[in-house]
Amino acid sequence: MKYTYLLAVSFVFLLLSGCMYPQSERTENQISNEEQLAIVQQAVEDYREGEDGLVPIQTKDSDTHIYEKYLIDFKQMQEKGYLSELPGNSFEEGGVYQYTIVNPEDDLQVRLIDLQTTEQLRSVNVRLDVYRQEHTYPAYGQQITDQIYTVDHEKLGLDEPPTVKSPFSQADLPIVMDLDGKLYIDYSYDLNQALEESDNYEEGEDVRHLLVDNTPFVPAYSMPYTVEDGQAVFMEEE
Known part of the structure; x- marks a missing residue:
């Protein structure tokens, strides 16, 4: 009788753990990011070839940030038979990534936006919005360039300067602010690492x-960067 009871409890536990297990960590979603990315890349290329050069993207405002501007419309791809199932790590399937297209009209690349960075940035933005309701100017910290500042974390009630976990290096990246109080992620650390491994860029270009x-x-929510003295620096607007 005791054995039957333990068996029943174990079965219930397994059912509950299956329901509570994060969608992004379930067995069907353990395919690597690279493998899922390759599947979607091929499907998007097939779509473009089969749909007279069109790509399956969601409609966004023209001023949307370049890396968030061409989010993939998986519904279109499924309805037209280019994708049988959605990638398990995608936002649409409960995962932590949005799939986006870079260079849709040229060298089309499918890449990922890490929504964990989105959430970290949003939490700081909420505090900034509250601050702006009571103050004339944003919570400017130290000046980095003529157009970019650090965030004064004390003004926002934070114990330390806000950061975002990098999807590239897992380093803690600073959050910076422009003259309008808009927040960005500073990817200087990741770019400097990339510059150590590659010189595939031209002087004065965005790297x-x-x-x-x-x-x-x-690099979602980033500003343009160029290179000076071998280091990544913010590209100033003229």
Whole structure:
């Protein structure tokens, strides 16, 4: 009788653990990011070839950040038979990534936006919005360039400067602010690592492509960077 009871309890526990197990960590979602990315990349290329050059993207405003502008519309792909099932790590399937297209009209690349960084940035933005309701200016910290500042964490009631976990290196990346109080992630650390491994760039150009070309991710919520004295620096607007 005792054995039967333990068996029943174990069965219930297994059922509950299956329901409570994070969607992004279930067995069907354990395929690597690279493998899932390759499947979607091929499906998007097949879509473009079969749909007279069109790509399956969600409609966004023209001023949307370049790396969030061309999010993949999986519904279109499924309805037209280019994708049988969605990648298990995608936002649509309860995962932590959004699939986006870089260079849709040229050298099309499918990449990932890490939504964990999105959430970390959003939490700081909520505090900033509250601060702006009571103050004339954003919570500017130290000036980095004529157009970019650190965030004064004390003004926002934070114990230390806000950071975001990098999808590239897992390093803690600073959050910075422009003159309008808009928040961005500072990818200088990741870019400097990339510059140590590659010189595939031209003087004066935006070097963020070094991250896009060599990893599954895009530097979401970033500003343009160029190189000065071998180091990544913010590209100033003229």
